[in-house]
Amino acid sequence: MMRSEVADGCTVDFPLLRWKSAGNGDVQAWAALIARTAAVEKPVWFEHQPELEQIMESRKNPPEHNTVLGFDPDGVVRAYARITKNTDSEKAYGFGCVDPQWQRRGVGSALLEWLEARTRQRFAEDAGAVGEGTQNGTATPRLRIHNEQQHQHQAALFTSHGYEVVRYFNEMHRPLAAPLPGVVLDPGLELVTMGPELSEAVRLAHNEAFRDHWGSEPKDEESWGFIVNDPQARPDLSAVVLERSTGTVAGYQLAAHDAESAVTRGFSEGYTDVLGVRREFRGRGIASALLADAMRRFAAEGFDVASLDVDSENPTGALALYLKMGYKPVNQSLAWDKALGQPA
Structure with a gap:
């Protein structure tokens, strides 16, 4: 079992990869993971290194608490997830991908579980920040994820974990x-x-x-x-x-x-x-x-x-x-x- 270093006690249940939050030194490898995945899945849009560098500077969603990267035994990044949330929002947004070579092994499910656990934490943290008596303090935690219609493997994963389509674009x-x-x-x-x-x-x-x-x-x-x-x-x-x-x-x-x-x-x-x-x-x-x-x-x-x-x-x-x-x-x-x- 590989050692993981994930902040906030929120770990990813997939021991074949070592998990840690993203640091500035990881951005190039993180971008390479997304590019490898995009080369196979061909999404309309995906994040490049400059966008990830911008994410690393976020004050509202600091990466040390809201990202996770999975490294294989050779130190290659094979999966990632992150969430973003405004303090008084009724929802968080989830993002992520799995290297095509590591798909169909349960990594996607493990990342969804991490996203959900971290979303619950964020709602609890934000309720404390804005006050328990506010709307956010009593809101049911909600996670929103977007995908393209062409990616049916993602749709199957979301459906199996209880997600429902709420809007089309x-x-x-x-x-x-x-x-x-x-x-x-x-x-x-x-x-x-x-x-x-x-x-x-x-x-x-x-x-x-x-x-x-x-x-x-x-x-x-x-x-x-x-x-x-x-x-x-x-x-x-x-x-x-x-x-x-x-x-x-x-x-x-x-x-x-x-x-x-x-x-x-x-x-x-x-x-x-x-x-x-x-x-x-x-x-x-x-x-x-x-x-x-x-x-x-x-x-x-x-x-x-x-x-x-x-x-x-x-x-x-x-x-x-x-x-x-x-x-x-x-x-x-x-x-x-x-x-x-x-x-x-």
Whole structure:
């Protein structure tokens, strides 16, 4: 049996691997594990080393308490899991993968059990931090995990552990070779390129715009930083619509580009990571103008498609808008939830 060094007394029940929380010296090997797995499973998106380095800097979800890596006898990382959670949230998010050479041995089940145990701990810790009398202090621990529809082995694992699908999301593409729509805004509005001086105002506008979206939680400075400072973020391909008379942020489109995906997927894409319009400005064509502007920026970069993801039950009618703009669904992903009782 291999010795494990996992913080918080939360261990992984798979003794053929040595388990420890992620440290800065592990990031390269961690990224190599994800890349090996992605080469076989071919997900639409996966984390690269720069994203993992960003994760290592998290203050809300410090990696020494919220990650676990499994090493084989030769010191190769073969599996990982991590959770993220806001202090006052009613759910935690789980992430992980298992090296294809180590799948079908029970590692995935062991990681799910660790994720669930650590989620219970986080709820208990956060209840103490915000007060037992708050909503979070009495909430049932809940873990949410996302996967792509193509990964049926993951779906089977989640189902066998009592998870249920609670939402579907569509990945949508819009070919940029087709004629592009014009960018039309009324005279009281102006469109500008996203810059760091707008970041805080856009963050506040985002929290307002997404207040009625399923599963969305307000972005604090750290979680917002994960978006605007992401290594793949492209502020030069992003835009903000301002009200001319007040300078108020009416809407925004934040774009990203993964240069490596052009090799793995066979086409290049400009990705709209976040698109939002504040309530009082809806119905004025702002989202359409932002998408049209994004398409033109992406096309000027030589990208093949504009892409985005949308909640299939989005209450703002976003799916209908995207279809009207020429986007078509190409893939689907799922959100799985499990309500966790207290440990026996």
